[in-house]
Amino acid sequence: MPLSSRHLLGMQNVPKEDIQLILDTANTFKEILDRPIKRVPTLQGKTVVNLFYENSTRTRISFELAEKRLSADAVNFSVSTSSVSKGESLKDTVKNIEAMKVDMIVIRHSVAGTPLMLTKLCDSNIINAGDGVHEHPTQALLDLYTIREKIGKLENLKVCIVGDIAHSRVALSNIFALKTMGAKVSVCGPSTMIPKQIEELGVDIIYSIDEAIQENDVLNVLRIQLERKAREYFPSIREYVKYFGINSERLEKNKKDILILHPGPINRGVELASDVADGPYQVILQQVTNGVAIRMAVLYLLGTLN
Amino acid sequence: MKILLKNLTAINPEQKLNEKKIDILLVDGKIAEFGQNLDYDERSNKIIDLSGKVITPGFIDIHVHLREPGREDEETIESGCKAAAVGGFTAVACMPNTEPTIDSAEVVDFIKNKSINNIVNVFPVAAATVGRKGEFLTPMLELKEAGAVAFSDDGVAIKTASILKRAMEYSKMIDLPIIEHCEDESLAFGSMNEGINSTLFGLPPLPSVSEDLIVMRDILMAQYTGARVHIAHISSANAVKMVREAKSKNINVTAEVTPHHFTLTDEALKTYDTNLKINPPLRTQKDIEEILLALKDGTIDCIASDHAPHSPEEKELEFDYAPSGIVGLETSVGLALTELVHKKVLSIDELIFKYSINPRKIINLSIPLFKVGEKAEFTILDLDEIWTVNKEKFASKSKNTPFDKRLLTGRSIGICNNGRMFLNGEFVA
Numbered sequence A: 001m002p003l004s005s006r007h008l009l010g011m012q013n014v015p016k017e018d019i020q021l022i023l024d025t026a027n028t029f030k031e032i033l034d035r036p037i038k039r040v041p042t043l044q045g046k047t048v049v050n051l052f053y054e055n056s057t058r059t060r061i062s063f064e065l066a067e068k069r070l071s072a073d074a075v076n077f078s079v080s081t082s083s084v085s086k087g088e089s090l091k092d093t094v095k096n097i098e099a100m101k102v103d104m105i106v107i108r109h110s111v112a113g114t115p116l117m118l119t120k121l122c123d124s125n126i127i128n129a130g131d132g133v134h135e136h137p138t139q140a141l142l143d144l145y146t147i148r149e150k151i152g153k154l155e156n157l158k159v160c161i162v163g164d165i166a167h168s169r170v171a172l173s174n175i176f177a178l179k180t181m182g183a184k185v186s187v188c189g190p191s192t193m194i195p196k197q198i199e200e201l202g203v204d205i206i207y208s209i210d211e212a213i214q215e216n217d218v219l220n221v222l223r224i225q226l227e228r229k230a231r232e233y234f235p236s237i238r239e240y241v242k243y244f245g246i247n248s249e250r251l252e253k254n255k256k257d258i259l260i261l262h263p264g265p266i267n268r269g270v271e272l273a274s275d276v277a278d279g280p281y282q283v284i285l286q287q288v289t290n291g292v293a294i295r296m297a298v299l300y301l302l303g304t305l306n
Numbered sequence B: 001m002k003i004l005l006k007n008l009t010a011i012n013p014e015q016k017l018n019e020k021k022i023d024i025l026l027v028d029g030k031i032a033e034f035g036q037n038l039d040y041d042e043r044s045n046k047i048i049d050l051s052g053k054v055i056t057p058g059f060i061d062i063h064v065h066l067r068e069p070g071r072e073d074e075e076t077i078e079s080g081c082k083a084a085a086v087g088g089f090t091a092v093a094c095m096p097n098t099e100p101t102i103d104s105a106e107v108v109d110f111i112k113n114k115s116i117n118n119i120v121n122v123f124p125v126a127a128a129t130v131g132r133k134g135e136f137l138t139p140m141l142e143l144k145e146a147g148a149v150a151f152s153d154d155g156v157a158i159k160t161a162s163i164l165k166r167a168m169e170y171s172k173m174i175d176l177p178i179i180e181h182c183e184d185e186s187l188a189f190g191s192m193n194e195g196i197n198s199t200l201f202g203l204p205p206l207p208s209v210s211e212d213l214i215v216m217r218d219i220l221m222a223q224y225t226g227a228r229v230h231i232a233h234i235s236s237a238n239a240v241k242m243v244r245e246a247k248s249k250n251i252n253v254t255a256e257v258t259p260h261h262f263t264l265t266d267e268a269l270k271t272y273d274t275n276l277k278i279n280p281p282l283r284t285q286k287d288i289e290e291i292l293l294a295l296k297d298g299t300i301d302c303i304a305s306d307h308a309p310h311s312p313e314e315k316e317l318e319f320d321y322a323p324s325g326i327v328g329l330e331t332s333v334g335l336a337l338t339e340l341v342h343k344k345v346l347s348i349d350e351l352i353f354k355y356s357i358n359p360r361k362i363i364n365l366s367i368p369l370f371k372v373g374e375k376a377e378f379t380i381l382d383l384d385e386i387w388t389v390n391k392e393k394f395a396s397k398s399k400n401t402p403f404d405k406r407l408l409t410g411r412s413i414g415i416c417n418n419g420r421m422f423l424n425g426e427f428v429a
Ligand SMILES: [Zn+2]
Pocket: B154, B155, B156, B181, B232, B233, B279, B280
């Protein structure tokens, strides 16, 4: 069974069978990552461009490794956002890349909808590596993979996404993917960070972190933006830490058995206390490992479609 | 010019006129004869049979951006007037956010001169404040004398309550309206309406309360000063309700709506088509329902397109980087006939109020009448023609429309004004 779409733009409308297929394929690739020679010839002769309009070294390295381990030719094309206004338009850049005969484009961009725009500009398979505060599908897939690996199932699992939901590309992808797989999803954070009408997606809103811990099997904790502009959304880091930060005391008080995910990089002492970030409940580094396997699976499934 | 038009249905609510089988003899830009069964074969050098077509007082679009001076690559006064003629408008009022701004008599003169022999009359709206910066009043008396018909900082709202108060007090002296683009500056950083769809599409939200706040401010200021304020491109249900209430208190407020705001909702943005990026943004079905109600009950006085040409280079950008605005002159009447008249929201008489009588009154223009001796200024409609929008055939220099390939029912087939007549895509006089 091949994937039902030739692009991966988001988790909205990705059917259960496709998610299942990607997770199962990632299982196979994860075994390869444990071998001494971590390379298969699956995508030999294919060229993948990592087109990054936003600095995200981690995501880019993860994709790059995945591409190399599948023996694809990986090319990085980074454009700093500051030079965009003066430089070449996205349309011209993509036309140029396409003229070099590439097969797949992995795009990261600060503007939502740009990956979709790319599908109209060129014939390559497009993989969204994060667009604005819209979607980041491979992150959601690696989160699902990690949860399934640890707990053994996704169906009827209670998952809460904690933090700045409104300015996260991870939240929406997680909500769509988890709900498709039958999990119960809630969000927890200060009300200024909960996007308008999100409850219409069938998620509960929780304003108490203690309740979120008590009620859920999994917490997916998002990074809080600390830049000046983001600071309009909450009074102070101190208040955030006090009412939404997760530390072991809080975990122990409420419940012991919980799985904690974080897409990284962590603000230690803000959304996660160090004793939690290094503690027994978190699977943060496993997420990173699984990220490579998931991206290999996505690249492989899309790259061998046609 | 000597043309005999035959078999029209003439409708002019201003004269309480609605008659079928009307013939009109036009001589040198005036109505020489008007009535049934005119037979002037030997005296007219052209006879045009317009059976089944409707003739109305000339339509006007009081909110267009003609881009000249400054962005002649996107539109010129000439190309914009051509688009207006194709769209069925004998007149337009053009907004002052040009380069330079229409904030001096020289720029008003420039525009007037450029349009002097055109079939379409161009009425400049001058800025309310110098450079639309919200600091100093423009020379409104001089601007009026040069031909400005209203004042607006369109693109933005007049910056502060303090300068707004002065602008209203001053413009009241000469009975010209202030046209307001209602948007609270501190909330104006999104690219689409805030709601479930902005959450779903991940685009920065622009809340409707940003519009409501300024509409409320402007209504209160109009009440306080007694001046006239016209709310441009109203889009939020709350704002519409405020206008309705203000009118019931006899405050001098009028309002316009664009065809896109009564046709499309923010759900359309799932395609991330930058031709759907508009300010104010597309709102929700609930807002549309309130707008339709307000068109019917008279809360919304007129329909204006907010014709905003943009070059393809500007629109073919990432969504957040693309400028707001779409062209509208050539789709406005078709959309209104399709969405309002054929869906029985408005009668044809009511539509004529929205496109001709009300907007003309807002900017102090007289209403063209169908009477012997009057200037011939009219629009000819085919209410039932089914046609497909084709942006490649637009007379406008810009093609940024979300309505390309849309099937519409009804359109304007021609206009007559200033001694010239444009019919079915060509000048017949
Ligand atoms: Zn405006």
